[in-house]
Amino acid sequence: MPIGNAQPSVRPAPAGRTGPARGGLSTERAGNRARRSRGGARAERFAPYILVAPAVLIIVALRLYPLILGVNFSFTGDGVRNGLAVGLDNYRELFHDPLFRTALGNVGLLVLLLPVAVAIPGLLATFIYLRVPGHRFYRGVYFFPAVLSPVIVGAIFNLLLAFDGPLNAVLASVGVRPVDWLGDPDVAMFMVVGVHVWATFGMALVVFLAGFATLDAALLDAARVDGASLPQVIWHVIVPGLSRTIQFVFVTTLIGMLTSMFGLLFVMTSGGPEGSTYLPEYYIWIQQGQMNRPALASAASTILFVIMIVVGLLQIKLLKRAGRED
Template sequence: MVYPACYAFYLSFTRTKGLSTRWIWFENYTRLAADPVVHQVFLNNVKFLVSVPMVIAVALVTAVLLFEKIRGWRFFRVVFFIPNVLSAAVIGLLFRTVFGYNGLVNGLLGTFGAEPVEFLTKGKWAMGIIILALVWSGFGYQTLLLLSGLTAIPTAIYEAAILDGATWWQRLWRITLPNIRQTLGFVFIINVIYTFTALFGFVFVITAGGPGYDTTTIDYLVYLRAFSGSQMGSGAALAVVLFVIVGILTLIQARVFGLNGKDAV
């Protein structure tokens, strides 16, 4: 695993033509930096970050509510988790079917007399659909993480607050949320990382990066460059950039939340 990573690093400084590999120093990187497609794709990734607050908001609300032990909460917990065990291919295809021109949503719109919308061939809509898929498939897991943060809050604090006559809302703002600050931060960072590394499946299946490059993300562009366009070096350089981004995010996570390898040992 370490060797392939170093190999990728090496490749990013080369250009492969057929069987011969030539060392070209930073040319791959300078080309990437000047490439308008790369700029657009980076911007797309930034746009996809919108999904992060959405996932967290939905997950936080569900977690707090499930924590109240609403009737049937165990059932809900499992159901919310279903999308998490499904492959991105399945979810992507599901969304393609549901939002396709003749799909479920357009059918429902039709019954209200509305015109069908070309969800997947219009850039803005298509991105919205992918974000929706991301939220739909991801919030169950985040809910679970937040729930485990909630259960770690000592009940004594709540009992004391109740004795002091705190209302439910006061307890939510003053006790619950401050106490899961760490968990929230962790969930935030991993979601940011997801938008950089986990979109390949959705993009690949739902829109194939189109229309144009409107929904192409960095991880999808790595695939396009390296395997569709057979520019291994360029793909590798992009992958290294991606790795650096993820690495920085992880370092921030470790710094801010005191989670690192040493704790594990």
């Protein structure tokens, strides 16, 4: 507990001051020394606060104050009730709005899909590490999509996944009925997440490759000598050896999914079909920009903020635990 630790460090000062007075033996010299040390102690006591003040002020003025304003706005009304306190009305409305519930449900879906999003770069990095034929080529190719902007990626996949697009043409040539990839509410969200994973897994791949650099090659050799198969090597040697890297990729991938899918959603589905691909971010944008409901958007932002706090705390917990294991 930081608060508990802080208290003893300020207590000795008053104790030192009362010490001589209690004994009744204070001479002029002793008094001078006490005064001098009293001034020095005060400067020492304030110095840390002064030194951190600029950083604290910036955070308070540019982060916390707007944040509190935003939370405050979320308790006021829109339109004719502009500026009036409405208590929890906005939150009540949000939880009655099937669209917002869909958006929260999709956050849950993202969490469920997270292992897949982590496993793909993990497996591909493993193959590169194990030097499959052409691994140098693949290393470059896998990273390539990471440099494209979401808007460009979205536009490319809009063409590929169109009803009369090339993917359906390929399927038709092998006798499969065409699928409306971005127009079927049961499929569209998976397509968007899939494209997001395709566009961003290059970064995670690089992190995995860095993790592999710290892996002890002797362990792999030992496993091979003992006759372990490839799946056994992956499961019993590589995964335990990379546990910290895997945890890190888990957390960063989740944050990436929750905060940077807007561009793809905007370009690929506009939240549709039937509202099935809404995420909280997109909902906030629609309410503030299109529906002219800034207070409702503030309430939705507050909820997204709380979700992100929970994710952030989990992240800290995971990283701390990983640090302890070390």
